[in-house]
Amino acid sequence: MANKKLLLSLLSFLFLLALRMAMAKDVMSVRVGVVLDLKSPVGGMAELCMSMALSDFYEENDNYTTRLALSTKGSGDDVVAAAAAALDLIKNEEVQAIIGPQTSAQAKFVIQLGRKAQVPIISFSATSPCLSPSQNPFFIRTAQDDCAQVKAIANIVEAYGWREIVPIYEDTDYDNGLIPYLLDAFQEIDVRVPYRSVIPSSSSTREISKELNKLKEKSHTRIFLVHMTASLGSRLFVQANNAGMMKEGYGWIITAGLSSLLDPMGSKVMYSMQGISVNHHFLVSLKKFDNFKRRLKRNLTSSKPNNKSTGLNLFGLWAYDTVWALAMAVEKAGIVHSKFLKQNASESNIDLAALGISEMGPTLRNTIQITKFQGLSGNFHLVKGQLEPSAFEIINIIGKSERVIGYWTPHRGLSQELNDTSEMARPILKAKLLKQPIWPGDTTNQPTKLRIGVPVRRGFLEFLKVEWHPSTDKPAISGFSHDVFLAVLDALPFPLPYEFVPFFVNKDRTYNKLLYQIKLKKYDAVVGDTTIVANRSTYVDFTLPYSESGVSMVVLMKDNERNNFWIFLKPLSLDLWLATSAAFVFTGLVIWVLEHRVNGEFRGPPEQQIGTIFWFSFSALVFAHREKVVNNWSRFVMIIWFFVVLILTQSYAASLTSMLTVQRLQPTFVDVKEIKKRGYFVGYQQDSFVKELLTEQLNFHESKLKAYITPEEYHEALSKERVAAIFDEIPYIKLFLAKYCSKYTMVGPTYKTDGFGFAFAQGSPLVPYISRAILNVTEDKDKFGGIEEKYFSSKTHDCEDQRATISSHSPSLGLYSFGGLFIITAVASTSSLLVYLFKFLHSHWPALRTCNTHESSFWCKLLAMAKHFDQKDPSSLGIERSKSRVHTLASPNVIEPSPGIDHRENYSCAPL
Known part of the structure; x- marks a missing residue:
């Protein structure tokens, strides 16, 4: 029985062996080269991941008729060793593809070998953009660029x-x-x-x-x-x-x-x-990924027992997917008995000229490029020869x-x-x-937080004021410059973290030294009432200005008019006084001519008639004349003249009243040259660049300069006449005048400066952004106007109302304002005089023919005309009789002429 069992077992083994050998005849082994630095973390992990990829792939796809046979060669980090390994794989082992090499520098030369032999070079770690698959047709990057x-x-x-x-x-x-x-x-x-x-x-x-x-x-x-x-x-x-x-x-x-x-x-x-x-x-899939990590850890533990970390990295995952993609492409391309076409026969392993050309290389390359699957690193999809960005x-x-x-x-x-x-x-x-990161130093504050220096001083706190909280002892910043800076930050297209660092300004710590802290890298910027001037721009960069520019002077205003001994002459200018006097004399002369022959009050001795001319014209100024006019032309002239006199007197009275009752201020000085000529002292703001302007441009001696800090010190120095003028920038002057506008004024020329700006380090890229934001803020009337209103406007409006009474010019009325009146009265008087003289000459022309001597005809006629003009007009007898009767009633002793007696001949023969 034992022999039978042994025989059956042997037969079963032989049958299975024969079956496997029969099946093996249908499986094609495809040689693939691998070039890696096996001593590096990337190379060691990639080798293990590729081994696991082969096992996993063919376990899942056991029906494939192709099998990848990886032939790995170590290259270290040497470019020459990597090239030699690739050359040996292509020439001697006739690999159908090469995975690797590991670095971009190594791949640069190996790619050219693959191009010559038409063998795809597939790299999962050479990610440099210098290696372009579009320029190297046999280079495939199974990684992201x-x-x-x-x-x-x-x-x-x-x-x-x-x-x-x-x-x-x-x-x-x-x-x-x-x-x-x-x-x-x-x-x-x-x-x-x-x-x-x-x-x-x-x-x-x-x-x-x-x-x-x-x-x-x-x-x-x-x-x-x-x-x-x-x-x-x-x-x-x-x-x-x-x-x-x-x-x-x-x-x-x-x-x-x-x-x-x-x-x-x-x-x-x-x-x-x-x-x-x-x-x-x-x-x-998280489940798939975790399963892979567990198996990888087991493999690492078995091969390296002391290694407690999986050491998995991105390149290992890409190496795993590369083997899967290549195995799928080889099966799909149907590579069977692929050969290399030899160029030249050579026994040398490194003879480049003896490289053959792969028959299936182009087909395999094209198949890999269209291969798609869900890999361990994500979706495997090549675009233009490299992995699609994700x-x-x-x-x-x-x-x-x-x-x-x-x-x-x-x-x-x-x-x-x-x-x-x-x-x-x-x-x-x-x-x-993005979620809030933790930055170096275990802080949530951005690393680019600007250290901004701010000046701390006693005067002009409306621009920048620094206070300290009693509980936290941290500075609290406010003021016009501070609010403008915050508005500018809001207008930036990106966040700009910052912190304010106070800088105490005094005689030894000036604004120039504050700005120089930027060059010393103690501050990144300076925010405050810092003026843009040329010498400062040698060590900092300024933004565009956010305030008015220029330097001027402020002087004391004095009211001396009411104490003037000759103030009664001030209402009218000299030319108006002369024109008015001439008009008086001319009008009196015209009235005398028109009334002389018909009105007894305008007759008499020559000296009396001259007095009557002046008396009548000037007494009419206050309507105190006692002479009556009887000629209609005279009445016409007087109507016009009374109108002129009324306007002149009313204007004179109003102007004089204004001078005596309304305060009119005059600047004590209007010219810098006058101040220098008289050797007066001038003031300026301490720590300001204005001192250099006074000494270098205006040529003031330094001994004539006095430094002040606050507006109150300005007021005391000017009011007590310790200085003739204060020189300062226009924003400071306007703020000073907003407090003391009724006593001082800004006069003289304005010396050009660029106004206030924010300072940054030279070459700072923030300057153009801040400058553009300043333009946006200053052009926004609501935003910028609101900031100005907050600090300045409440006092400035009152000051503007008071300045309406301040004048640096003479208040006297001028001739030009009354030119129309004088033209009207001159035309009326002249036309009346000409009409009267024409009638007189016409009526007495026959009497002028008595002069027959040619040589003296002109003087004879002139003398004859004068005699006739001086005679009383016979037509005025009725007026004289009426006048006599009126006198009889007033004076009984005067004998009234007998009625019925004609006295015209006596009047006509009256001696000249």
């Missing part, structure tokens, strides 16, 4: 409002390939890269420390972007921590390549790291702990949740789209 993360990094930088960033990268093809794309992305969002720190791979710890200290001392920028391999990155972060660059005020961003390798780093390295990293996000996780690294604070996708940009479909998930670049 490093450029895929560039937009995500740029959006993070823009979201936090960082305007400067310093990249720190390794001097290799892998690192150098990404930097141009990063620079272009930063340029699109107007972020400056003032410095690039390039560290060679062979740098010692001392050299790394030296470079970090250079960044710390010479660069204003505190935001750093690290893109390098894990071996160099681990040493960099340890030295950065030792240099004090992992404390508050610094910010670090880590690219996806380095952040994918954080787990293999030691605890000392991890505790030295703090910042934000960008990492690939995989849309895979989502990124934004991770906050805090020592050994990590926290996802947001996501980035090509379509929606930043968001706190990957599947967030709200409006907040749209690509609006605001820091609130």
Whole structure:
């Protein structure tokens, strides 16, 4: 029985063996080369993951007629060793594809070998943009190009409002390939890269420390972007921590390549790291992923018992999916008995000319490129020869702990949740789209918080006032400049964290020294009533001004008119006095001519008639004349003249009353030259650049200058005439006059300055943004006007009403204002006189013919006309008789002429 059982067992074994051999005839083994640095964390993990991928794939697809046979060769980190390994695999083992090599520098040469032999070179770790699958037809990248993360990094930088960033990268093809794309992305969002720190791979710890200290001392920028391999990155972060660059005020961003390798780093390295990293996000089944990690851990434990960490990294997952994709492509391409077409026969293993050409290489390449499946790292889908970009996780690294604070996708940009479909998930670049990270120094304050110096002084607190809370002992800032700055920050397209640092201004700590603190890197900016001047711009950059500009002088106003001995002459100007006097004389003369022949009150001795002319014209000024006019032309002239006199007298009275009752102020000085000529003292604001203006431009001797601080000191110095004038900037003068506008005024020329501005470090990228925001704020009348109203307008309105009475010119009335009146009275008087003389000549023309002597005819006629004019007009007898009867009633002793007797002849023959 025992023999029978043994025989049956032997027959069964032979049958199964024959069956397996029969089945093996239908399975085709396809040789695939693998070139890796097996001593590195990436290479060691990739080898294990590829082995597990083969086992998992053919366990799941045991019906496939092809099997991948991996032939692995170690290359280290040497480019030549990698090229030699690839050449040996292609020439001697005639592999149908090569997975690897590991680094971008190694792949650069191996790709050319694959191109010559038409063997697909499939890399899951050579992510440098310098290697382009579109330019190398037999290069396939089963990983995401490093450029895929560039937009995500740029959006993070823009979201936090960082305007400067310093990249720190390794001097290799892998690192150098990404930097141009990063620079272009930063340029699109107007972020400056003032410095690039390039560290060679062979740098010692001392050299790394030296470079970090250079960044710390010479660069204003505190935001750093690290893109390098894990071996160099681990040493960099340890030295950065030792240099004090992992404390508050610094910010670090880590690219996806380095952040994918954080787990293999030691605890000392991890505790030295703090910042934000960008990492690939995989849309895979959590159950499937966890199962793989458990099996991987078991394999690591069995092969390396002392290794307590799985060491899984992104590249291991991509290596796993690469084997799956290649196995699927080989089966789909139907590779059977594929051969290499030999070019030249050679026994040398490294003879490039002897490389053959793969028959199935192009078919396998094309099949891999169209292969799609759900891999361990996510959706496997190649676009233009490389893995399609997917989502990124934004991770906050805090020592050994990590926290996802947001996501980035090509379509929606930043968001706190990957599947967030709200409006907040749209690509609006605001820091609130990410969860609050913990920055270096274990703080939630952004590393770019500006240290802003603010001046603390005693005077003009309306512009900037610093107080301290008694309980917290922290400064509380207020004032016009402070509120304008806050309004400007609200107008910025990005957040700008800040803190105010008081700077006490005194005789030794001037505004110039305050601004120089920016150059010394003690402050990042200065906010206050800082004037933009040329010498300050040599060590700081100013924004556009937000206030009025210019320097002028303020002087005391005095009222001397009411104490003037000749004030009664002030209401009328000299030319008006002369014109009025001439009009009086002319009008009196015209009335005398019109009344002389018909009115006895205008007759008599010559001296009496001259007196009558002047008396009548000037007495009419107050309507006190006693002479009566009887000629109608005289009455016409007098009507016009009374109208002129009424307006003149009323205007004179009103002007004189105003001078005697209304206060009219005059500036004590209006010319700088007069002040210098008389050697008077002038004042200026202490710690102001105005002192240089007075000594250098206006040539005042320094001994004639006096410094003051507060508006009250200005008032005391001017009122007690310690100084003739105060020179200061127009905003300060306006604020001073708002308090003392009834006593002082601003006079003289305005000396050009650029007004108040905010100061930043030279070359600061914030200056154009702040300047544009200042324009938006100052052009907004409601916003900017509200700030001005809060601090200045309540007093300024009252001052403007009082300034209406202030005049630096003579208040006298001028001739031009009454020119129309004088023209009217002159025309009326002249026309009446001409009409009267025409009638007189016409009626007495026959009497002028008695002069026959030719030589003396003119004088004879003139003498005859004068004799006739001096005679009483016979037609006025009736008027005289009436006048005589009136006198008889008043004076009985006067004998009345007998009635019926004609006395006209006596009147007509009256002697001249």
